[in-house]
Amino acid sequence: NTRLRVLSGIQPTADSFHLGNYLGALRQWVRLQDTHETFYCVVDLHAITVEQDPEVLRQRTRVSAAQLLALGVDPDRSTLFVQSQVPEHAQLSWVLECQTGFGEASRMTQFKDKAQKQGTDRASVGLFTYPVLQAADILLYQAHQVPVGEDQRQHLELSRNLAQRFNNRFGKTFVVPEAHIPKDTAKIYDLQDPTAKMSKSASAANGLIELLEDPKRSAKKIRSAVTDTGREVVYDPENKAGVANLLSIYSALTGRAISELETAYEGKGYGDLKKDLAEVLVEFVTPVQARVQSYLDDQAELDKVLAKGAERAREVASVTLANVYERIGF
Ligand code: ADP
Ligand code: NA
Helix, strand or coil: CCCCEEEEEECCCCCCCEHHHHHHHHHHHHHHCCCCEEEEEECHHHHCCCCCCHHHHHHHHHHHHHHHHHHCCCCCCEEEEEHHHCCHHHHHHHHHHCCCCHHHHHCCHHHHHHHHHHCCCCCCHHHHHHHHHHHHHHHHCCCCEEECCHHHHHHHHHHHHHHHHHHHHHCCCCCCCEEECCCCCCCCECCCCCCCECCCCCCCHHHCCECCCCHHHHHHHHHCCCCCCCCCCCCCCCCCHHHHHHHHHHHHHHCCCHHHHHHHCCCCCHHHHHHHHHHHHHHHHHHHHHHHHHHHHCHHHHHHHHHHHHHHHHHHHHHHHHHHHHHHCC
């Protein structure tokens, strides 16, 4: 296979993925299958860096995998797996932790933010070493490219540094991964506060569109999205953040250019835009939800797909780990 290899993961930390996850990340996962050799995982090891309920985690892991399949991740073209089913992730992570400086890890801004929120006594060591596990995820598969958003740049930089450091010390072992920022990656904002990114931890649930919620509820959220006191439908993120957000969602879901949408809504108002977008959204999520349900209805088949994915992942991961162990003297 001469295609560049891509690895990406997503945490099973919510009952549903949201529209930001899809338009900002998962849609690109699906597209990359056409051009790259793709490895995608549900990163449940990462999910236990914060307190979890065992049954909820198990269910969210399944539902996450079902959503990836429903959105178009094709298990015949991608290696789709659950991280904890590939023990090499934890094994390589330990080796890399021993190559990571304490100060270096302490500088990770995401850890600092999260630890501050949780309090240093409650924040786990796992939360601290989270980015090293992420490096293990990437380096195990010799991934050339990692699709990342801006918020993940520092972590990817750590992965690169660890790969280079290990290669310099023990001989060429890892591909040094690069950030891949796919074109047309939309950043989606909260519908009630269009200056904040749409997030599962949104304070106002009305600002968040969950892929698995009742589509009628999503439609209502779109129709009551915060806009401004103007009426002209134009793309102006600085002065009309709410309308701009609706236009980017509309454009991303339909493939119609924003300029084309502006023209189409000339002489119409925000109400028309919201009403139409609500319909577009319902049309998008309804079949996705049906597919998710059919994957969840056939538990044995879903387990089989994931077991096969884990097996394929291990074929690659075990080769890397054996090489690493050999080089460090095990
Ligand atoms: P959340 O921010 O809701 O906690 P995650 O951090 O789990 O979501 O993000 C999973 C993926 O979805 C990441 O690749 C992230 O960059 C992307 N993502 C999350 N929220 C958005 C958003 N509002 N717009 C675009 N992409 C997003
Ligand atoms: Na996040």
